[in-house]
Amino acid sequence: MSDEYLWDRTGPVDPEVADLEALLGRYGGQAVSEPPAPWRAGRDREAFGVRRWPASALAAAAVLALAVGIAWMGPTGPTVVREVGSWRLTALDGTPRIASRPVDAGLVAPGAWIETDATSTAQLDVGDAGRVIIAPHSKLRITRTSPGDHRMHLDHGSIEALIWAPPGQVVLSTPGATAVDLGCAYSLTTDASGHGSLVVTAGWVGLLHDGREAFIPADASVAVYGDAGPGIPTTATASAALVAAVRAFDTASDAAGRTRAFGDILALAAPGDALTLWHLLDRVAPQERGRVHDGLAVVLDPPPGVTRAGVVAGDRVMIDAWWSALGYGDVEWWRLWRRDWHPVTEPTR
Amino acid sequence: VRLVEAARAGDGGAFDELYRRYRRLVHGVLLSRVPPADAEDLLQEVFLQAWRHLHGLRTSAAFGGWLVAMARHRAIDHLRAQLHAEPLADPGHAASAEEDVRAAQALAAIRTLPEAYRETLLLRLVEGMTGPEIARQTGLTPGSVRVNLCRGMKLLRERLAGGDSHVG
Numbered sequence: 001m002s003d004e005y006l007w008d009r010t011g012p013v014d015p016e017v018a019d020l021e022a023l024l025g026r027y028g029g030q031a032v033s034e035p036p037a038p039w040r041a042g043r044d045r046e047a048f049g050v051r052r053w054p055a056s057a058l059a060a061a062a063v064l065a066l067a068v069g070i071a072w073m074g075p076t077g078p079t080v081v082r083e084v085g086s087w088r089l090t091a092l093d094g095t096p097r098i099a100s101r102p103v104d105a106g107l108v109a110p111g112a113w114i115e116t117d118a119t120s121t122a123q124l125d126v127g128d129a130g131r132v133i134i135a136p137h138s139k140l141r142i143t144r145t146s147p148g149d150h151r152m153h154l155d156h157g158s159i160e161a162l163i164w165a166p167p168g169q170v171v172l173s174t175p176g177a178t179a180v181d182l183g184c185a186y187s188l189t190t191d192a193s194g195h196g197s198l199v200v201t202a203g204w205v206g207l208l209h210d211g212r213e214a215f216i217p218a219d220a221s222v223a224v225y226g227d228a229g230p231g232i233p234t235t236a237t238a239s240a241a242l243v244a245a246v247r248a249f250d251t252a253s254d255a256a257g258r259t260r261a262f263g264d265i266l267a268l269a270a271p272g273d274a275l276t277l278w279h280l281l282d283r284v285a286p287q288e289r290g291r292v293h294d295g296l297a298v299v300l301d302p303p304p305g306v307t308r309a310g311v312v313a314g315d316r317v318m319i320d321a322w323w324s325a326l327g328y329g330d331v332e333w334w335r336l337w338r339r340d341w342h343p344v345t346e347p348t349r
Numbered sequence: 350v351r352l353v354e355a356a357r358a359g360d361g362g363a364f365d366e367l368y369r370r371y372r373r374l375v376h377g378v379l380l381s382r383v384p385p386a387d388a389e390d391l392l393q394e395v396f397l398q399a400w401r402h403l404h405g406l407r408t409s410a411a412f413g414g415w416l417v418a419m420a421r422h423r424a425i426d427h428l429r430a431q432l433h434a435e436p437l438a439d440p441g442h443a444a445s446a447e448e449d450v451r452a453a454q455a456l457a458a459i460r461t462l463p464e465a466y467r468e469t470l471l472l473r474l475v476e477g478m479t480g481p482e483i484a485r486q487t488g489l490t491p492g493s494v495r496v497n498l499c500r501g502m503k504l505l506r507e508r509l510a511g512g513d514s515h516v517g
Binding site: 003006007008009016017020021023024025026027028029030130131162163164165167184185201202203217218219235236237303324325326327328 | 372373375376377380385388389392398402411414415418419421422423425426448451452455456463464465466473474475476477479480481490492493495496497498499500502505506
């Protein structure tokens with residue numbers, strides 16, 4: 001059966017696709033009623049059913065209106081402006097500390113360490129950019145904050161980040177890597193020497209360390225190895241044997257072990273492991289790249305214009321084109337946001 | 350791009366038009382994670398959030414991808430707040446008739462797929478968008494969308510047939 005109907009409804013009708021369209025159309029958003037939109041203030045406000053707005057949206061609108069109102073009425077409104085754009089910590093369990101002082105809730109200044117002990121968990125609202133849940137036994141601080149540029153450093157411990165700022169605006173460094181949010185939700189764990197892991201649950205994260213890059217989309221994870229930086233990511237559907245081979249490759253201390261792990265990865269990779277094989281292209285010597293090309297080509301056809309010779313030669317355009325064919329999003333996203341990102345030297349402890 | 354720039358300058362009418370053009374996209378992304386009734390409410394929240402934060406969007410052409418990211422985050426936040434797993438079927442669509450049961454099963458099956466396939470298939474089969482429309486609005490390449498549709502549909506056929514498969 002041709003997939004033209006699935007693609008754009010041209011070509012012969014695929015009866016199974018048509019059946020699903022008819023069946024699932026009832027859930028579609030086209031029929032959702034018009035909202036009482038604040039951007040239409042003053043027009044037909046009363047005509048819209050306010051009941052349809054969830055309480056959280058009304059609360060958000062009220063906070064916004066209050067902030068705007070106070071800023072407009074006051075001489076300068078600096079307090080409100082600072083509050084809206086500030087970093088607020090709230091204890092979820094136990095008593096976290098800001099700059100060694102126990103707190104239940106409070107604003108956090110850049111540079112002050114936030115610490116949780118064995119029994120405390122904290123929520124850090126990153127201005128209007130997102131939210132970070134800080135797990136027990138963690139130490140984190142804000143290293144820079146300005147409109148469109150929020151940076152944190154996790155010395156050790158675990159966090160869950162949920163970021164709704166535009167991609168590239170929230171950067172979290174650890175001793176082993178720097179995570180650039182590309183519109184996502186993720187969990188990150190590290191010890192003080194930079195060993196840890198990253199699991200992405202939505203969107204994707206770019207990891208960077210000393211020129212080594214890793215792109216981790218939703219449903220994928222990666223280990224981070226201190227000074228060696230991020231390893232090779234694997235997807236949630238990867239077999240345990242493949243994950244073990246990837247870890248062996250990442251940590252091999254001798255040529256024989258690395259060669260054996262390299263062969264295992266190529267032998268064990270399944271169609272869902274294109275992400276892993278793609279990263280392998282940048283982690284092997286040029287003379288090994290041909291084998292990776294061949295393995296990747298088995299699970300995902302090279303896009304037009306991508307040749308074996310080009311990939312072996314490390315042609316960035318070709319390798320990026322293959323990434324874009326993986327279905328995780330265009331690598332240009334990363335390139336675009338990376339251009340705006342500049343490393344910062346982390347403060348000493 | 351002109352609409353996004355106008356909306357960023359405070360033109361509510363332009364944002365209204367963006368809402369109409371992109372609401373299927375946002376709704377589809379939400380529906381891949383939350384029940385249909387919740388998706389309707391969250392749809393409005395996402396656009397409210399977008400209106401509030403539009404000044405932070407540096408690249409107007411990335412508007413669709415930016416909305417998708419916010420929708421994903423809002424859905425995850427919503428699920429976190431619920432504490433317990435949501436039922437897959439929409440309580441508002443009681444599965445009393447055979448069609449309702451089949452629809453709920455098909456929706457549940459799609460929601461078991463990996464994110465890239467799940468969202469793209471929902472946009473195609475539920476929201477009625479074509480592949481080129483999905484590519485245009487999300488900022489993904491047409492090739493990526495086509496791959497997601499084909500692989501996602503293959504997996505969905507297998508799952509609806511009672512089989513299971515790892516993602517390919």
